Amino acid sequence: MKRLAEISMYAAFAAFVGLLSVWPPYTNLREDRAIISLVFSHAGKRVSECRQLSQEELNELPPNMRTMNDCPRERHPVRVELRSGTEVLYRATLQPSGIWADGKASIYQRIDVPSGTHELFVGVNDSGGADFDFEKAMAIDLAPRRNLLVQFDEQTSEILIR
């Protein structure tokens, strides 16, 4: 009897392990949904342009620190907006990284959207102005479970949708 109880205990343990290792199932994404991944790192423009130093100003500097231009390090935040038709899917102002705010602004955002046709608009501003410096509009048919990638290519200053 004790042996039977012992076997039952080990069997119950194994069953518990087997059960919880796969059950209950987790729904990561509903079947009629798709994902738009908005991902990029981009450095905004400098807040102010480089300024050429006068001879007097150069003379006041230690010899090892004399450079012709004074270039402020701080950069503008990057403003990004993603719309589907008139619906704003994502809108944010991304702060530059670094304690002097001189690094890149980064975004990684997963946006859960219904599958089907979307009139996508992406706008990016990196100069602190009111309008977008870069824009892209595209009609796209998102199949269920599709993961659409929206990026900003720093080399070509182009918004990529793929």
Add this chain to the structure above:
Amino acid sequence: MIVKVHRLGRALFGALRAPMSRAFESAGNPLNHLGALTVFFLWIVLISGIWLLIFFRTSVSGAFESVEYLTREQWYLGGIMRSLHRYASDGAIITILVHMVKEFVFNRYRGNRWFSWVTGVPLVWIVFILGITGYWLVWDELAQFVAISSAELIDRIPIFTDSMAGNFLSDELLSNRFFTLMAFLHLIGLPIFIVFGIWLHIFRLTRPRINPPRRMMAATLLAMLVLSAIYPAISHEQASLAMAPEVLRLDWFYLHVYPLIRIWSPGWVWVLLVGVSSIIVILPWAPRQEKESVALVTLEYCNGCERCVDDCPFGAVEMVPRTDGTTYSHQASVDPDLCVSCGICVGACPTAMPFRSQGALLPGIDMPDRTAAGLRDAIVSAGVDRSSPHVIAFGCRDDGQIKAMEAAGHRVVTVNCMGQLPPSYIDFALSRGHADGVMLLGCRDGNCSYRFGAAWTEQRIARQRDPMLRGRVDASRVALGWRAPWSDIGDAVQKYEAFVASLKP
């Protein structure tokens, strides 16, 4: 608050006791070997993992294909090994969590035990990370979900400029070297930390039990093998970063936190993980009711025999050169930071002798809160108002049996741990006519609060360990409540009454 949680937890373990004791002898009860059982599961993981490593390919497509080969083509060995690898990892999570809960509710995390408790927390983290990186390596849809979610979690730590999750944008951009890095972490880096962590975890324990009994190992391995054969672990579809996984068969033992990343946010998941870990780490220093006493050495009676050093479960007693000018070379010295107040050293001391007729009963080492002299007085007192046959019961202060005995009208002589009772006290109770029998109601199932109290007591009474029970004592008049036949009889009161009945002529 903490005391209430302790009580609730003990009640839950108490509810488990009945079915467990029906299935296992105390020595074979998995609840008494949770730490060692975890190590055994890790052995299974290691050995099965070596087999998987032989066939595993560290590239984006090779990873999935090699695991599929093991699962489908080589199902009779590779598939079984893969399933064993997974299920033993899951089993380890169960034993780790129950081990933690048990040590907590039975108050085995304070005092000297803080070290094992605190070092256990990073060990749990490493085991979880090891399991998570293992799922990553399969590179199926579940791995894709785990990789992206983990990267989102790591991205929340404000030290990286570029997003780590950005590495998982498309299959073309995914680097094979990423798999090499993950494989290195999973196969070498983290296992080394686990071995070091286990060493640190048991560093302050004397005679740590690294392996469970052989029978338990065999039964556990068999259970895992049967599970692997009946319900083998399989992969999801191969990962494709262009498509998002829909429904996943999550391993809830390791991946329970991942849905929270979606439901809350990575930031709040960090708050949860770091918050819970921090609370667990500071628990040993949470306020408590009373300060435990520390064993006290009386040099006049210490002959430097070293038995207390041998028997102390926590290495709190050491021998140091003699300081009182007597001819003995060494004396016992107690480290107050390591002493857990169990009194097992008193039970080991040959000078804890109740028959002493001259002078005060002062052994070489004693517990100030429950002295050897007080223990003798309690036996004498318990023997005064006697029925026939009269049985004196000794009860461990940490076990809940004393109250039940007293409620039933039976007097109990309380000890800090059953190991505190020197065998000479049993001889004293029986030979001086204070009792017709002695019942030791140690921690139930032999699951001693101080690790070795029950084991040392058994060996002393069986005359296998010093100080031994004298040969003149009739062993049938001494009952160990946690040992057969008494362990099979209900609660403490029923055991006691059954023992009394057995002594009737």
